[in-house]
Amino acid sequence: MRKAVIIGAGMTPVGEHWKLGLRDLAVEALLNAMDDAGIDRVDSLYVGNMVSGPFVEQENLGALIADWAGLGNIPAVKIEAACASGGAAVQEGVKAVLSGLEDVVAVVGVEKMTDAWPSDATRYLAYAADAEWELFHGASFVALNALVMRYYMKAYGYTEEDLALFAVNAHANGAKNPYAMFKRPIKVETVLKSPYVADPLKLFDASPVCDGAASVIITTPEKAKELGVPKEKWVEVAGMGRAIDTISLASREDLLTLKAAKVAAERAYKMAGVEPKDIDFFEVHDAFTVMAALSLEALGAAKKGEGAKLAKEGQIAIDADYPIQTMGGLKARGHPVGATGVYQTVEAVLQLRGEAPSQVPDAEVGVTQNIGGTGSNITVNVFRRV
Amino acid sequence: MARPMQVSRYWRHFREKYRLIGGKCENGHVHFPKRSVCPVCGSRNVEEIELSGRGKVISWTIVRNPPSGFEYYKPFPLALVELEEGPIVLAQLTDVDPEEIDFGMEVEVVTKKIREFEEDGIILYGYKFRPVLK
Numbered sequence: 001m002r003k004a005v006i007i008g009a010g011m012t013p014v015g016e017h018w019k020l021g022l023r024d025l026a027v028e029a030l031l032n033a034m035d036d037a038g039i040d041r042v043d044s045l046y047v048g049n050m051v052s053g054p055f056v057e058q059e060n061l062g063a064l065i066a067d068w069a070g071l072g073n074i075p076a077v078k079i080e081a082a083c084a085s086g087g088a089a090v091q092e093g094v095k096a097v098l099s100g101l102e103d104v105v106a107v108v109g110v111e112k113m114t115d116a117w118p119s120d121a122t123r124y125l126a127y128a129a130d131a132e133w134e135l136f137h138g139a140s141f142v143a144l145n146a147l148v149m150r151y152y153m154k155a156y157g158y159t160e161e162d163l164a165l166f167a168v169n170a171h172a173n174g175a176k177n178p179y180a181m182f183k184r185p186i187k188v189e190t191v192l193k194s195p196y197v198a199d200p201l202k203l204f205d206a207s208p209v210c211d212g213a214a215s216v217i218i219t220t221p222e223k224a225k226e227l228g229v230p231k232e233k234w235v236e237v238a239g240m241g242r243a244i245d246t247i248s249l250a251s252r253e254d255l256l257t258l259k260a261a262k263v264a265a266e267r268a269y270k271m272a273g274v275e276p277k278d279i280d281f282f283e284v285h286d287a288f289t290v291m292a293a294l295s296l297e298a299l300g301a302a303k304k305g306e307g308a309k310l311a312k313e314g315q316i317a318i319d320a321d322y323p324i325q326t327m328g329g330l331k332a333r334g335h336p337v338g339a340t341g342v343y344q345t346v347e348a349v350l351q352l353r354g355e356a357p358s359q360v361p362d363a364e365v366g367v368t369q370n371i372g373g374t375g376s377n378i379t380v381n382v383f384r385r386v
Numbered sequence: 387m388a389r390p391m392q393v394s395r396y397w398r399h400f401r402e403k404y405r406l407i408g409g410k411c412e413n414g415h416v417h418f419p420k421r422s423v424c425p426v427c428g429s430r431n432v433e434e435i436e437l438s439g440r441g442k443v444i445s446w447t448i449v450r451n452p453p454s455g456f457e458y459y460k461p462f463p464l465a466l467v468e469l470e471e472g473p474i475v476l477a478q479l480t481d482v483d484p485e486e487i488d489f490g491m492e493v494e495v496v497t498k499k500i501r502e503f504e505e506d507g508i509i510l511y512g513y514k515f516r517p518v519l520k
Binding site for chain 2 (some may be wrong): 117118119120122123126132133134135136137138139140141142146147148150151154195196197198199200201226248249250251252321
């Protein structure tokens with residue numbers, strides 16, 4: 001079977017890009033990734049994006065971005081899986097390479113969120129929920145996650161303070177990342193003093209509304225050699241998995257298990273031939289602090305109910321056993337929704353090349369986990385140093 | 387948002403939203419709203435069942451930054467309610483002091499206005515839950 005390696009990675013800083021539009025951000029990240037690989041053409045383009053239609057009245061992103069990046073008459077499409085669109089786009093790119101149909105594939109994840117009024121942005125993000133049975137009742141995405149957070153705290157006896165540790169860790173790492181939106185460390189009190197958005201979920205339990213784009217170039221080891229890309233730049237895509245769960249939270253079999261992440265992780269680990277103990281760092285989807293805890297449990301880093309315990313025991317820091325959010329995670333790097341999965345991929349690549357600003361010592365295997373909806377559509381990818 | 391064609395979009399769910407019509411499969415699994423395939427056993431033999439509307443709160447939040455269209459109502463309580471027949475329903479709580487909401491609080495269904503569109507638009511009604519009247 002063919003193997004897939006990432007040979008180029010690029011991104012834009014995450015933030016409120018008032019002067020740049022969706023296409024500017026996407027093209028910048030894409031060209032950065034192509035320059036990193038040292039190539040000037042690709043066979044196809046996969047665009048990870050969630051809600052460009054409502055946010056900026058633009059669909060058909062495949063054509064838009066390939067056209068403006070000067071890629072010629074290649075095949076190019078948008079991949080949508082809510083906030084997991086980026087992770088899913090990376091997987092589609094890898095599938096194209098593994099199938100043998102395409103040799104050099106570009107993936108770009110992009111989201112432009114700050115052109116919308118905040119309450120409209122809240123509405124557009126809720127399009128990933130169930131429109132008839134959740135949004136109809138005024139549920140925001142934050143509110144749905146708050147329902148999970150309260151339930152989690154009650155079930156296992158955690159406090160708001162315990163969950164705040166995930167935000168503190170993310171900011172500590174994000175402070176060193178030049179591409180992060182928030183480059184400032186915070187304390188537990190910072191989180192606790194921030195206003196409630198949907199009780200018990202506070203502003204600092206949540207990732208920000210922001211803009212950004214990230215990109216990777218995927219090919220085979222043979223083609224990478226032919227293109228003359230130095231081997232130090234290669235990172236293998238060793239495993240991938242993707243699964244769905246009920247779209248509405250109320251229909252969930254167990255509110256406290258990210259079943260889709262569990263199933264996706266099992267597939268990805270099997271394909272890569274790894275177990276949780278072999279993994280050197282986890283880039284989990286901490287759109288909300290409680291989701292970081294549930295993700296660690298679903299990925300096998302912690303037992304059920306003990307995800308937040310890892311944070312309490314100091315096991316999620318860069319130099320600990322289960323480093324997470326090494327470049328700030330969604331909380332501090334920022335969460336331009338459809339781009340996030342590609343940012344996670346770029347960050348995993350930097351870690352495995354040994355180029356990360358907060359480097360995990362001797363990192364060989366890294367995992368990214370990207371959640372769409374309140375756990376309804378999840379991708380897990382395993383990357384390995386070549 | 388308030389275009390005439392949206393009426394059918396909301397009207398097609400009035401039985402679920404006014405009367406809590408759910409589904410019960412041949413193996414006795416109850417769900418809400420009704421689906422053509424039972425989410426538990428996969429049976430396609432599903433009949434309609436009217437749920438009692440009595441249940442208890444299993445989690446709740448206070449929505450302070452709602453999606454656009456709900457600004458007028460903020461802040462409002464939103465909850466997951468486990469009905470006595472088993473299914474869990476997401477809905478707003480009404481006629482309750484937010485401080486009094488607690489795990490296991492017994493509630494019952496009531497039909498209320500969910501939201502209004504602009505003055506030429508439709509008014510949406512649906513279920514909310516209130517503490518059981520003693």
